Every structure is written in structure tokens, then in C-alpha cells.
Amino acid sequence: MSIKIEHLNYIYSQGTAYEKQALKDICLEIPHGEFVGIIGHTGSGKSTLIQHLNGLIKATDGIICYNGENIYGERYNMKELRNQVGLVFQYPEHQLFEVDVLSDVCFGPKNQGFSREECEKRAKEALKLVGLKEKYHQSSPFELSGGQKRRAAIAGVLAMRPKVLILDEPTAGLDPKGRDEILEQIAYLHKETDITVILVSHSMEDIAKYADRIIVMNQGQVMYNSTPKEVFAHYKELEEVGLAAPQVTYIMHEIAKKGLAVDTGATTVKEAADSIMEVLGK
Amino acid sequence: MERMVQTEDLVFEYAKRDEEGNVVGTQRAIDQVSLEVKEGQFIAILGHNGSGKSTLAKHINAILVPTEGTVWVGGRNTKDADELWNVRQSAGMVFQNPDNQIIGTVVEEDVGFGPENLGVPTDEIWKRVEESLQAVGMISYRHHSPNKLSGGQKQRVAIAGVIAMRPKCIVLDEPTAMLDPNGRKEVLRTVEKLRRQEKVTVILITHYMEEVIDADRVFVMDHGRVVMDGTPREIFSQVDMLKEYRLDVPQVTILADELRKRGLDIPAGILRKEELVDVLCRLK
Numbered sequence: 215m216s217i218k219i220e221h222l223n224y225i226y227s228q229g230t231a232y233e234k235q236a237l238k239d240i241c242l243e244i245p246h247g248e249f250v251g252i253i254g255h256t257g258s259g260k261s262t263l264i265q266h267l268n269g270l271i272k273a274t275d276g277i278i279c280y281n282g283e284n285i286y287g288e289r290y291n292m293k294e295l296r297n298q299v300g301l302v303f304q305y306p307e308h309q310l311f312e313v314d315v316l317s318d319v320c321f322g323p324k325n326q327g328f329s330r331e332e333c334e335k336r337a338k339e340a341l342k343l344v345g346l347k348e349k350y351h352q353s354s355p356f357e358l359s360g361g362q363k364r365r366a367a368i369a370g371v372l373a374m375r376p377k378v379l380i381l382d383e384p385t386a387g388l389d390p391k392g393r394d395e396i397l398e399q400i401a402y403l404h405k406e407t408d409i410t411v412i413l414v415s416h417s418m419e420d421i422a423k424y425a426d427r428i429i430v431m432n433q434g435q436v437m438y439n440s441t442p443k444e445v446f447a448h449y450k451e452l453e454e455v456g457l458a459a460p461q462v463t464y465i466m467h468e469i470a471k472k473g474l475a476v477d478t479g480a481t482t483v484k485e486a487a488d489s490i491m492e493v494l495g496k
Numbered sequence: 497m498e499r500m501v502q503t504e505d506l507v508f509e510y511a512k513r514d515e516e517g518n519v520v521g522t523q524r525a526i527d528q529v530s531l532e533v534k535e536g537q538f539i540a541i542l543g544h545n546g547s548g549k550s551t552l553a554k555h556i557n558a559i560l561v562p563t564e565g566t567v568w569v570g571g572r573n574t575k576d577a578d579e580l581w582n583v584r585q586s587a588g589m590v591f592q593n594p595d596n597q598i599i600g601t602v603v604e605e606d607v608g609f610g611p612e613n614l615g616v617p618t619d620e621i622w623k624r625v626e627e628s629l630q631a632v633g634m635i636s637y638r639h640h641s642p643n644k645l646s647g648g649q650k651q652r653v654a655i656a657g658v659i660a661m662r663p664k665c666i667v668l669d670e671p672t673a674m675l676d677p678n679g680r681k682e683v684l685r686t687v688e689k690l691r692r693q694e695k696v697t698v699i700l701i702t703h704y705m706e707e708v709i710d711a712d713r714v715f716v717m718d719h720g721r722v723v724m725d726g727t728p729r730e731i732f733s734q735v736d737m738l739k740e741y742r743l744d745v746p747q748v749t750i751l752a753d754e755l756r757k758r759g760l761d762i763p764a765g766i767l768r769k770e771e772l773v774d775v776l777c778r779l780k
Contacts, residue, residue, distance in 0.1 A: 255676045256647040360545035387592065387673045389544035389703050391742030416676045419747055456678030461706070461747040461769070468773045474780060483747060487754045494760060494779050 215280050215298060215377045215410065217244040217267065222276035224262055224434075236262045238434045240276070244412070249404050251425030251442075252414045255456030258431040260414050261304075264380050267412070268299035297326055300376030304383045306367035310355035315346065315366050318355050322374040333373075340373035341366070344399050361392030365399070372403070379403075380412040385420065393417075397424060419460045422446065422481035430457070443479040462486040497534040500665050500697045501556055501587070504530050505565035508551055508720075525551040527720035528565070533699065535664065538691055540708035540728075541701045543717030544742035549701045552717070553667045556699065557587040570664060585614060588658035592670040594650035603645075603653055604629065604638040610661040621660075628656040631694065632686045648679025652686055659690065665697040666690070672704060680704070705732070706746045709767045716741055733765030748772055 224237040237259050244250055254260045265271040266278060269285060269292045277284045285295055303309070312318035319337035328336070341351065344365040350358065355366055368384065381400070385393040401424055404411050415421050421428060421442070428445040430438040432455040438445045446452070449459035449467075459481070466478045466486055477489040508526040511519045525548050533539050543549045554560040555567045558574040570586040572579040588610075591597055600606025607625045616624065629635040632652040637645065642653055651671055658666055668687065672680040684707060690696045700707065708714055714731045716724035718741045724731055731738070732745045735753055745753070752766040752775075760779060766772050 255678055387545075387670065387703070389547075389742050390705070390744035391739075392545055393703075394744075416680075418677065456676055458677040462751055465748060465751065465769045465772060468769055469776055472773060472777045474776065483751050483754055486751055487758065490755060490776065491758055491760075494776065495758070 216246045216282075217242070217378070217410070218279040218282070219243070219266075220277050220279075222263075222266065222278065223274045224266065224271065225274045228274065236434050237266075237273075240436055242429065242436065242439065244410060247408045247410055249401075249411045249424060249426045250413070251421035251428045252412060252431060253416070253418065253421055253428060253457055254431030254437075258455075259434040260431050261382060262434075263431065264301065264382060264412065264414060267378070267380060268296050268301050270301070297374055298376055299378045299380065300371040300374055302368050302371050302379070302381045302384060304386060306370075306384075307355075307360070307363035309370075310363060310367055313354060314352050315341070315355050315358070316351040318366060319369045319373050322370055326374060336373045336375065337369070340369040343372055343403055344369045345395065359392075361388050361395060364388065364392070364396060368396070376409070378410040378412065380414075382414045383416065384413070385415070385417065393420070400424070418446070418458055419462075419482075422460045422463075430455075442481045446481050447479060497536065499532060499568070500535045500537070500570060501533040501699070502531070502568045503552075503555070503562075503565065504567075506530070506552075506555065506562050506567060507564035508555065508560060509563045525720050526555070526562075529720070529722055530565075531715065531722060531725075533665075533697060535697055536691070536695050537712045538698045538710065539700070540711040540714045541699065541717060542703075542705075542708065542714060542731075542741075542743055547717040547741075548720040549717050550669050551720075553589065553669050553699065553701055556665070556667050557589050558583045559589070581614075585661055586663055587665045587667060588661055588663035590651070590654055590658055590666065590668045590671050592673050594647065594654045594674075597654050597657070598642045598650060601641060602638075603634065603640050603642055606642055606653060607656045607660050610657050614661060624660045624662070625656075628660040629653075631659060631690065632656045633682075646679060647675045648682040651675065651679065651683050655683070655686055655690075659694070659696070663696070665699065667699045667701075669701045670703065671700075672702065672707065680707075705744050705749075709746060716743065728767055729765040732767055 219240055219242040222237055222240040226234045226236050252260050266273055310318050316337055319340055320333040323333040323336045346365050384396055428442055446459040446463050462483055463481055466476050466480050469476050470478050474493055476493050480486040480489050506526055506529040509522040509524050512521040512523055514520045541549050558580055561575050567574045569583045572583050574583050598606050604625050607628055608621050611621045611624050629638055632655050634652050672683050687698055691698050709728045711728055714728055715722050732749050735745050748769050749766055752762050752772050756762045762775055
């Protein structure tokens with residue numbers, strides 16, 4: 215599903231003393247099947263923006279179109295939209311509630327009206343996608359480790375077979391291995407299916423590694439919207455708005471300052487190593 | 497240097513209960529941990545989710561007391577009920593989510609809550625509130641509402657609330673996990689300042705490897721045990737072993753490691769970008 219956002223504005227508590235414009239004139243296009251990263255400081259409007267994408271928040275004005283159809287149109291089926299746009303909130307494991315993992319993951323498809331067999335089929339498929347082994351299916355979700363809980367919660371959204379998957383800081387609080395496992399699973403899912411992924415993160419390194427394109431939010435507006443290489447070339451401007459470039463990008467700039475002709479646009483360890491070897495390797 | 501924290505053969509077991517609340521078994525979260533932290537040191541604790549880091553941290557201000565073994569904080573046994581308040585006063589704790597520990601409706605009232613509970617006289621409370629907010633760089637927000645602050649600002653207010661109780665030691669349990677890059681920098685700079693200026697002992701638990709390169713000592717935990725113990729350089733030169741414990745190394749170290757594997761003459765255990773840049777320039 216392609217997404218097109220035109221002149222979107224959102225004002226919190228309009229008409230009261232607490233009135234605040236959270237989104238200002240957002241125009242974005244996300245083609246079907248893209249892996250998009252969203253970065254921005256706390257309060258920049260990232261979470262407000264993604265909650266518009268499955269209709270949890272209604273824009274003050276502007277339009278959002280999925281496959282060319284305006285979701286604010288009178289006859290638009292918002293329920294169907296929520297089936298197709300899966301939103302994984304921060305700390306989604308706080309939403310686990312069922313007696314066992316499998317039932318928890320079945321909750322979504324059950325609400326979509328599928329038969330019990332179909333729900334279980336979809337739930338098992340989703341659990342496989344996130345790499346939770348069958349021996350955990352009958353465990354209480356509360357007996358799992360932090361990373362496993364997080365994956366069970368993501369499976370709960372995947373079981374609804376969304377066409378767009380939005381994740382709000384899916385790795386916050388996880389250990390490095392747990393972080394890599396989840397991101398690798400999401401990358402795998404993106405490669406194997408034609409799902410559109412929108413990843414919100416505070417880790418510049420992770421965003422650089424996985425996203426095709428980065429949207430930078432600042433004070434409710436889109437500040438940059440481009441490839442990781444181009445976005446992180448503006449590392450000084452990013453620092454001014456509370457962000458940063460991945461560490462390797464800084465290293466490459468330092469090396470370049472000392473007179474080695476390395477690529478300062480490298481944003482991942484692999485790109486950096488390739489460029490350094492090209493200059494120094496024999 | 498005086499000992500700030502000492503644990504001897506510390507064991508902690510959680511009771512597993514069935515639906516009626518009967519104990520059906522135990523789970524060992526801390527297994528025979530003996531360690532020592534000296535006054536003024538900066539200690540980092542690494543370990544995967546469920547390795548026992550937070551359980552260990554909770555022993556340092558007596559939120560939990562040992563099942564077996566002993567914990568001394570500032571020379572006081574945490575099992576001694578008469579010393580409980582003294583232990584809690586000498587070791588303060590900052591948690592991952594600042595929203596869970598901010599209770600006041602105005603920043604300065606929130607910071608004053610701790611010393612007020614200690615029975616500190618009113619004039620002294622205000623003095624401490626002011627000093628603490630100065631120390632974390634939040635004095636200009638003293639009359640603001642905490643819920644209008646950014647994550648990094650809230651976390652600094654939470655830290656001010658702890659230091660207003662004048663602890664000798666502060667334990668930070670993943671204080672930056674929920675923050676954006678700037679918020680992370682703000683919090684780390686504040687912790688650094690507390691160490692240098694106020695000589696507070698700092699015990700930092702984190703999943704960000706970059707945050708521990710300045711530590712005096714790093715402990716790595718796995719299955720409730722301390723499995724590695726050394727300086728950041730000693731710890732981070734063992735990339736493969738850290739990976740086995742589900743951990744990582746700073747991105748600079750990964751890059752240095754990758755270049756070494758590809759045949760460049762680079763020493764192990766590089767922690768800072770300046771070091772790598774120097775080494776590479778010499779290879780030119």
C-alpha cells in the first residue's frame with residue numbers, strides 16, 4: 215500500500231490554553247514496500263505522525279491517502295485500514311494479557327472475525343516470523359524474557375497480516391543481542407514479504423543500517439527526507455536539533471580531516487571498512 | 497579509598513508462586529556474587545536482559561535483601577533493619593523511566609520530596625533543591641511542570657531528586673534507555689559532573705556500550721553471576737566473548753575489529769574514535 219500525506223496539520227487541545235501545534239504542513243510519500251526510518255528528538259512529532267497513519271488520531275486538516283484513497287473520505291472503511299496498518303507501540307509487551315503466548319497472538323485475527331483454526335494458523339505463522347519457537351507457544355507471556363515478550367507482542371500485530379508495519383522504538387530497553395535479533399527479523403520480514411516498514415528509533419546506527427530512506431522530524435515539521443547518506447551528511451544540523459550521525463560517520467570525518475581520502479558519507483561499519491580498505495589496503 | 501559497596505557470596509532467589517499464591521519453587525537471580533566498589537569510583541554493569549543486573553542494583557539500596565550472603569553499603573549491613581534508612585540515604589537510585597519516579601507537580605517540589613521525607617529542616621530543603629537543580633543544569637526550570645519537560649530533562653530532574661538526599665553513591669538503572677541522542681548526552685554529562693565535582697560514587701547499568709568507556713571498572717553479568725570484571729579496554733578487547741553474553745562493543749571497536757580482520761595492523765581494544773584515527777594515520 216502506498217501512502218501519501220498532503221499538508222497534514224495537527225493541533226492538540228485546540229481552543230484551550232494548552233493549544234499546541236504538533237504537526238505542521240507535513241507532505242510525504244511512502245511507496246509500497248519501502249523501509250523508512252523516522253528520527254527526531256523527544257517531542258518532535260514522530261509518535262503523533264505515526265498515530266495518524268492508522269487513524270488513531272484524526273488530522274486537524276490535510277489528507278492521508280492509501281493507494282490513492284483519502285482515509286478521511288465519508289465512506290472510507292477505517293476498520294479495514296486498521297487491519298492493514300499494524301502499529302507496534304513502545305513497550306508493546308505491556309499489552310500482553312492472555313494466559314499463553316499463542317492465545318495472545320490469536321487475539322488480533324480473532325477480532326478480525328476469523329475461525330479458530332485460521333487464527334491459530336496465522337498466529338503460528340507470525341510467531342515463526344519473529345523467531346519464537348514452538349516450545350514457547352503454551353508458556354505464559356509473563357514467563358518470557360524481555361526480548362521474547364517484545365517479539366510475542368510484535369507477532370500479535372503481524373498475525374493480522376498488515377500491509378504496513380509501523381514500529382515505535384521496538385528495541386528500547388533490550389540488550390544488544392535482543393536488539394539485533396528483532397531488527398534482523400524485521401529486515402527479513404521486509405525482504406521475504408512485500409510489507410512496508412516504518413521504523414521510529416533513537417538509534418542512528420540502527421536506522422543507518424536498515425532504512426532505505428530517513429525522515430527527520432523537528433518541531434512538528436519534516437526537516438529532511440532522503441537516503442541515510444544524504445541525511446547524515448547534515449550531521450551538524452542534526453546535532454542542533456538533538457540528533458546525531460552514527461558513530462562511524464564521525465570517525466570518517468575525523469580521518470578525512472587528517473588527510474586520508476575516505477568516504478565521509480559512510481553510515482554503516484561495512485561502508486566505513488570498505489572505504490578505509492580502499493584507501494589503505496594493499 | 498574507603499569501601500562504598502561490598503557484597504560477599506550474595507545470593508538472591510525469587511519465589512515462584514502458583515495462582516493461589518503458594519510458593520512452588522524458587523528462581524536464582526543472583527548467584528554467589530562477591531564484589532567491591534570503592535568510594536568515588538565509576539562502575540558500569542553490563543549484561544543481557546534477565547542477567548541479574550537490576551536485581552543486584554536493588555540490593556544496593558536495600559529494596560531487596562539477600563537470600564544468602566551479605567551486602568554492606570557504606571559499612572552498613574543491608575539486612576540490619578535499624579540501618580535501613582541510613583542505607584537508603586547513602587545510596588540513591590535512578591530508574592529507566594523518569595515518569596515512574598517523578599511525583600511532584602512542580603519541578604522544585606519534586607526535588608524537595610526526598611529531603612523532606614528525611615526530615616531535613618525547610619530552609620535546608622530549599623538550599624538543597626537549589627544546589628541539586630544547579631548540579632543537573634535544570635535550575636531555570638524550577639517552577640515548571642515536570643510533564644512538560646523532554647525525556648532527558650525529566651531524567652535530570654529525577655537525578656536532582658536523588659542527589660538532594662545527598663547520597664554518597666548513586667545507582668542508575670538504564671537511565672538513558674528511553675531517551676533521544678541529546679537526552680542521552682545530557683544525562684551522561686550530568687553523571688560525569690557529579691563524579692568529578694561532588695565525588696559521588698556512580699554505578700551505571702546500561703545496554704549502550706559507548707556509555708561505559710570512561711568507567712573505572714566494568715562488571716559483566718550472566719545468569720546471576722559476574723562473568724567478566726576489568727577495565728573497559730580489557731573487557732572490550734574480548735569481542736567474541738561479549739557476543740556470547742549477548743552484548744556488544746562500541747561501534748568504533750567493531751570497525752577497528754573489522755579492519756584488523758581484513759588485514760590492517762590495528763591493536764585490539766580500541767575504544768575511542770581518536771585512537772582509531774591515530775592508528776590509521778600512522779598506517780598511511
